[in-house]
Amino acid sequence: MSLAVYDGTAKGANARFIEDARRSTWVPQTVAEQALRRLEKSDPLLELTWNLASGSVYVEQVGLEAASVILTESPDAMAKLIGATAVSDEGRHSSVFAYYAERVGGAVAPPAEPIVDLSKGLLTMEYPAARMLCHTLLEGFAADEFFWFIRGLRSTGLSDIYRLVRRDESRHVGLGMYYATRGTGLASVQALSPEDLLNAEEFVVKYSDLDVIDALLTRLIPELSPGSVSRWMRYRHEKRMNMIFQVRSDRQDLIRYRKQHPVFA
Structure with missing residues (x-):
């Protein structure tokens, strides 16, 4: 693989991504x-926070692995510079959840099988553009999930961690969407076959677990009505996916197909 040619300074959106990363x-x-100071040993959410923090260790590790591969695959030097900030962020996220989980439960719980399968699936994808899109869409689901965890886990201090991590994840989503729809990744997204694009979305949704998340958050935040979180997260995902469809010449066919074959069962 040849070196990517660096042909200018960061400007516009690229400069904003780099500056925001620098401040984090x-x-x-x-x-x-600091988060653990807010957690009481008698808190009824103690075991849940250990499980959530442990799971987040591995989810962020998957993000680290995927971002590292995407960084290597990118043919654009500016994208590499920006992508490097995402790699750094993901490593820090995994670390902060590990510190929290170890203090609460004595060790980080082993990874669940779906997380292992998610990692394998992402790293073995044939097309770099599909991997990049999957990573961006997964980050979108994570940022939306964390929005509610911030509200539901205040007594445990874990909400403070999710707030910081969500800021970074939201930047990653913005970075990925910009790269895919207006940046140098646009051509590779347009070159994906319709089948590969739709399969990438289906892969992401397979691991989204919206019903499980909805049930958990309805328990944590009693004023939420069942189904409201999953509907909101589906809406947010569909907006991101529609932005991707819109940059393709076959967008009407893709939109029509998704209406006839919804990705969410």
Whole structure:
């Protein structure tokens, strides 16, 4: 693989992505310790927070692995510079959740099988553009999920961690969507076959677990009505997917197909 040619300074959206990443300088151990001060040993959510933090360790590790591969695959030097900030973020996210989980439960719980399968699936995808889109869409689901965890886990301090992590994840979503729809990744997204694009979305939705998330958040936040979180998250995902459809010449066919064959059962 040849070196990507660097042909200019960061401007516009690229400069904003880099500047926002530069300002995100929190230290994982410090943030975890501050969050843990809010957690009482008698908190009824103690075991749940351990499981959530442990799961987040591995989810963020999957993001780290995928971002690292995407960074290597990118033919664009500016995208590599910006992608490097995402790799750094994901490593920090995994670390802060690990500190929290270890203090609460003595160790990080083993990864669940779906997370292992998600990692394998992402890393073995044939097309770099499909991997990049999957990573972006997964980050979108994560950012939306964390929005509600911030509200539902206040007593545990874990909400403070999710708030910081969500800021970074939201930047990653913006970065990925910009790259795919207006940046140098546009051509590769347009070159994906309709089948590969739709399969990428189906892969992401397979691991989204919206019904499980909805049930958990309805328990954590009693004023939420059942189904409201999953509907909101579906709506947010469909907006992102529609932005991707709109940059393709076959957009009407893709939109028609999705209406006839909904990705959410």
